[in-house]
Amino acid sequence: MESWIKVNQMEKNMNDFKMGPIELEFESGMIHVIVGGNGSGKSTLFKQIMNLVTFDAGSIEVFGSNVAGEDEGWKKRIAYQPQTLVGCDEFTGRQLMQLISPLYPNWNQSLFDDIARSLSVPLNKKFGKLSQGVQQKLAIALTLARDTDILLLDEPTSHMDIPAKSRVMDLFVEWMERGEKLIILSSHQTEDIRKLADYLLFMSNGKLHGKFVKDELVSSFKKYWLEKELSSQIKLPGEIDRKNNRLIVTNDAEKAEAYLLSHKIGWIEAESLEMDEVISYMVVNKNGGVL
Numbered sequence: 001m002e003s004w005i006k007v008n009q010m011e012k013n014m015n016d017f018k019m020g021p022i023e024l025e026f027e028s029g030m031i032h033v034i035v036g037g038n039g040s041g042k043s044t045l046f047k048q049i050m051n052l053v054t055f056d057a058g059s060i061e062v063f064g065s066n067v068a069g070e071d072e073g074w075k076k077r078i079a080y081q082p083q084t085l086v087g088c089d090e091f092t093g094r095q096l097m098q099l100i101s102p103l104y105p106n107w108n109q110s111l112f113d114d115i116a117r118s119l120s121v122p123l124n125k126k127f128g129k130l131s132q133g134v135q136q137k138l139a140i141a142l143t144l145a146r147d148t149d150i151l152l153l154d155e156p157t158s159h160m161d162i163p164a165k166s167r168v169m170d171l172f173v174e175w176m177e178r179g180e181k182l183i184i185l186s187s188h189q190t191e192d193i194r195k196l197a198d199y200l201l202f203m204s205n206g207k208l209h210g211k212f213v214k215d216e217l218v219s220s221f222k223k224y225w226l227e228k229e230l231s232s233q234i235k236l237p238g239e240i241d242r243k244n245n246r247l248i249v250t251n252d253a254e255k256a257e258a259y260l261l262s263h264k265i266g267w268i269e270a271e272s273l274e275m276d277e278v279i280s281y282m283v284v285n286k287n288g289g290v291l
């Protein structure tokens, strides 16, 4: 596991929006999912990594190269899929493939053909005439077939139907198995997060609020239905929510349970949280500062 992308104290001021300072590393072999509300800065961060948007302070390195430097060789090792492909409307999928493939030394034609076929993408239709979901499917085929080391995907499945999303998630997992790879994607989709993420990163208002190992994060959250009401004077370790003083939600299940046991406070049921509940609490935490 190597750090392939380093963001060092990066800052940017854009009118009334301030990004950073962001300090962050992305490691090979891992799928990183960035979660954050609309306008939190996810797309801007991706564009900064690709040197498409400048920054005022700090630096970003991809494979040790400063992205703002003269040498752009690193760009051949990273495939970026923006939320919307601009300037493609008049081209068919096949024409786009013919334009893009020569730019990437590892272009894998059979991978492109397989993905396009398995997602039923019509390659003879103009991009602008495709539905948004099919445009995204074509974009996935054009991106994965570059067979780069890194994939940087900005909400890649947001317009897809459920079976397509599921197939694309399988494609990402299969792609990771092609060698030492790194995927960074932004998503609002609970399924993407649950199935794909090794790491979860939370953003709001241009700030990064932590990078978590997904399984550790999810298992740290638990809710307890207590046998009796808990005095409002007592707060359980990691407590982030309660209802009727009987249902307590904690983000430090281990310490909360130890507290309940040592104080002989019984519970009727303890339950792990669903991914969407964890995400909701994390988003509330970011805005409300509970964590």
Ligand SMILES: Nc1ncnc2c1ncn2[C@@H]1O[C@H](COP(=O)(O)OP(=O)(O)OP(=O)(O)O)[C@@H](O)[C@H]1O
Pocket (backbone or CB within 6 Å): 014, 015, 017, 036, 037, 038, 039, 040, 041, 042, 043, 044, 045
């Ligand atoms: N070129 C620009 N000039 C000025 N402000 C910008 C520019 N691009 C983005 N912004 C602002 O930066 C903020 C972050 O936008 P960004 O698109 O990065 O958010 P996001 O997290 O990707 O949102 P979404 O989930 O809606 O795609 C927003 O307030 C946006 O208005």
